[in-house]
Amino acid sequence: MVHVIDIDDPSDPRVDDFRDLNSSDRRPDLPGGKGLVIAEGVFVVQRMLDSRFSPTALLGVGRRLEELAEDLRDVDVPFYRIDADTMAKVVGFHLNRGVLAAAHRPEPLEPGEILDKATTVAVLEGVNDHENIGSMFRNAAGLGVDGILFGKGCADPLYRRAVRVSMGHVLRVPFAHLDHWPQDLDILRSRGFQLISLTPNPSAIPLAEAMTGEKVALLLGAEGPGLTEATMQATDVRARIPMAPGTDSLNVATAAAMAFYERVRLPR
């Protein structure tokens, strides 16, 4: 069971990991940031407890401690119990969800670890919006995608907002970085993945026709610029979601969701 420690003073250094979240987690990937992974709310904290991210401490109101009692039975870290007003002073804003957990970042996974067990993965290039990344993990979890690989220029999936928007699924859907881009796409090709570039280009093949592989890697670029030409050239096929004439591109997380859906639309 967690050790419950009551906190009355918002300046108590024991809760420093949860302090001023709005500013301190702006760039958790940089040396200046704390590099902690923060789960917010009962639901996402439960997901964290059930993941490879082990919390080092929790901060929350008494009611949330009660709601999590069962989940925290075998967890041997402090739970800093606090009232909502004092918590708002620590965190820097009022947090409706009433509970936070902080975890260190575990060792990153290797692409091969993910790919050896995968049949469907997404590969992102230049996707630098945390909400889109969060949504993508949520959709990946919902539609049974086995992992997400990050190419060049992507935002940090462990940023607080990405964790929240994903409903905690960034903690569960495995992800890894491809260090040499786009050369490391060979790691996928050598494992038999069909590499499919998604593009709004009308000359591309409809996704439903292009997706022929047993194992599939769906490459997605940011809304607007899309995938770079060099990356598309390193893939097997360029595919499009058939769109109405005269409309703009879809949101990248939505486009990804449709591509994930194409993989599972009929029971196999």
Next chain:
Amino acid sequence: MVHVIDIDDPSDPRVDDFRDLNSSDRRPDLPGGKGLVIAEGVFVVQRMLDSRFSPTALLGVGRRLEELAEDLRDVDVPFYRIDADTMAKVVGFHLNRGVLAAAHRPEPLEPGEILDKATTVAVLEGVNDHENIGSMFRNAAGLGVDGILFGKGCADPLYRRAVRVSMGHVLRVPFAHLDHWPQDLDILRSRGFQLISLTPNPSAIPLAEAMTGEKVALLLGAEGPGLTEATMQATDVRARIPMAPGTDSLNVATAAAMAFYERVRLPR
């Protein structure tokens, strides 16, 4: 061409339609609200100019006026030119996009007007989140959905945030309200639409198998509660998006996007 009127005083009553947007547009559907439709940014203002929503006035910085010059050639309303700081005082916050247009609400469309020309529509029940509604219009436009019908308990699609998230497509994709719910689904049935309830219930039929009609109405409920049982009973079939075990429901706009995609995935 618009009449350019320079505004130096943020309390000038001529720009009252653009005042304190964060509070004044909270409930534009209620008598207390102004009931105006606000377009933000060059792109969405262009969409408004190209729609059945005719702006009565614009407010913006000089640079945006220049960018819109071509679009405003035949538009006979005031353009209140203002600097960014004064504009922030009027609007109540700093608006990056630098230009706003305000339009009165036109007469609502009748469901029949939309349905007579439609082969794919979405029908919403209890969808009360403006972002989801905005996303749904954007996806509907992108995937060629012909209209959106609102059943009971939905949020106002003309709310400022919905307009923005839709990238202006709420101004272009036609929508109407079904006043008697769910009885008015008969308006669709009598026109030959197959009525498909989307539900995460695992006992429902995969959407790809369920969707057999020439004309299709996709019914969607809010994330969480979903469609009511009474509504599902008033439809022809219950369909599901095949999901991974142990995951939660998808975001309603994402689920809608997949259903829209199922209609267009192969060129007809």
